Amino acid sequence: MLAAAPAWFSENVLPISGGTLAVLAFLVLRMIQKALLRAVLLGLIVLAAGFVYVNRDPLETCARTCECTIAGQHVTVPTCQRNLRP
Numbered sequence: 001m002l003a004a005a006p007a008w009f010s011e012n013v014l015p016i017s018g019g020t021l022a023v024l025a026f027l028v029l030r031m032i033q034k035a036l037l038r039a040v041l042l043g044l045i046v047l048a049a050g051f052v053y054v055n056r057d058p059l060e061t062c063a064r065t066c067e068c069t070i071a072g073q074h075v076t077v078p079t080c081q082r083n084l085r086p
Contacts, residue, residue, distance in 0.1 A: 009016065052059070055070050062068040066080035 004010075005013075051071075058068045058070045062070070062075060062077055063080075066077045068075055
């Protein structure tokens with residue numbers, strides 16, 4: 001029997017394999033959690049960039065007139081100099 005396991009291992013196969021699987025499951029879940037968090041943060045950054053891109057004309061109006069409507073909300077910029085030319 002060359003491939004026989006030692007007695008301590010063969011008597012404790014269930015706890016050893018259960019512990020190993022628990023540690024591996026923890027590591028996999030941790031990696032998935034970090035990857036999911038990165039994906040969510042990247043998605044939020046893309047949404048913010050898209051919002052600014054879509055509202056670039058109202059933002060330019062805000063910069064020139066100090067008042068505008070962005071996303072349906074009236075905005076007044078308090079510390080703004082009117083009619084600045086780029």
